[in-house]
Amino acid sequence: MTALIELKDITKTFLTEEIETRALNSINITINKGEYLSLSGQSGCGKSTLLSLLGLLDSPTSGSYLINNVDVSSLSRDQRAKIRSEQIGFVFQSFNLISDLTIFENVMLPLTYQSGFSKKEIAEKVHDVLAKVEMSHRKDHFPSQLSGGQQQRVAVARALVNDPAIILADEPTGNLDSKNAQAVLALFDKLHQDGATICMVTHDPISAKRASRCLEMFDGRLIADNLNTPSHQKLASSVAAIELVAS
Ligand SMILES: Nc1ncnc2c1ncn2[C@@H]1O[C@H](COP(=O)(O)OP(=O)(O)O)[C@@H](O)[C@H]1O
Ligand SMILES: [Mg+2]
Numbered sequence: 001m002t003a004l005i006e007l008k009d010i011t012k013t014f015l016t017e018e019i020e021t022r023a024l025n026s027i028n029i030t031i032n033k034g035e036y037l038s039l040s041g042q043s044g045c046g047k048s049t050l051l052s053l054l055g056l057l058d059s060p061t062s063g064s065y066l067i068n069n070v071d072v073s074s075l076s077r078d079q080r081a082k083i084r085s086e087q088i089g090f091v092f093q094s095f096n097l098i099s100d101l102t103i104f105e106n107v108m109l110p111l112t113y114q115s116g117f118s119k120k121e122i123a124e125k126v127h128d129v130l131a132k133v134e135m136s137h138r139k140d141h142f143p144s145q146l147s148g149g150q151q152q153r154v155a156v157a158r159a160l161v162n163d164p165a166i167i168l169a170d171e172p173t174g175n176l177d178s179k180n181a182q183a184v185l186a187l188f189d190k191l192h193q194d195g196a197t198i199c200m201v202t203h204d205p206i207s208a209k210r211a212s213r214c215l216e217m218f219d220g221r222l223i224a225d226n227l228n229t230p231s232h233q234k235l236a237s238s239v240a241a242i243e244l245v246a247s
Helices: 047-054 077-087 103-112 119-132 148-160 178-193 230-246
Strands: 003-016 019-032 036-040 062-067 088-091 166-170 198-201 213-218 221-227
Touching: 003 047, 019 047, 019 221, 036 047, 047 166, 047 198, 077 088, 088 148, 103 119, 103 148, 119 148, 148 166, 148 178, 178 198, 178 230
Parallel strands: 036 198, 036 213, 088 166, 166 198
Antiparallel strands: 003 019, 003 062, 213 221
């Protein structure tokens, strides 16, 4: 297996009004290419902070972070932004689409931060990822014209368009009803089968079990790191499907 990401002894401390919060405490994780990780734990345990560090939105107080063997733990803001735009795809709980851009324009946005793509290449890439999430027919609509589930699928397309090394999703189904949540989780299952590396924060134990590896945090620490068998993953998808029919 090839290591994509290596976190070594990562800590993150926030200082606000003389109160010190240690949000992450001695975190060690190696993420291999093609893994689908779930990250769970109670509110305030540090999940979002860890995802922000993984996504280079912030840097650790101490420790080292290697992505594709490059140390990114102490880069400048601009250097982090460059690597982020090339290697990271984000999906947020609240979709974060831009309301006055069309679906097509929203999805193409990450590509406009990178130079070197022709108009034709951009159109092809956007077309491909919209097809992957089954939203091509809505490309000229605006976000407010779509359901929450559709907006989240567009957000996944936007995360995929620059062909990132890893997709980071923070409670991606948190704002969705169960039917739309299942559609987004099924999309993640498919992306994983196609080889994507994914790290998803979720508080739902059944959703967590769909991942190939389940991480659990408590109070800034990693307290569990378990590989999940394919049969357990299948079972979790089936349970979700049965619950959906029953609801
Ligand atoms: N920007 C920040 N400034 C100060 N404290 C923060 C900040 N972000 C997170 N924290 C604190 O760090 C801890 C972990 O937060 P977070 O990562 O958001 O938890 P989770 O996503 O698991 O709910 C919490 O105690 C939170 O209050
Ligand atoms: Mg959070």
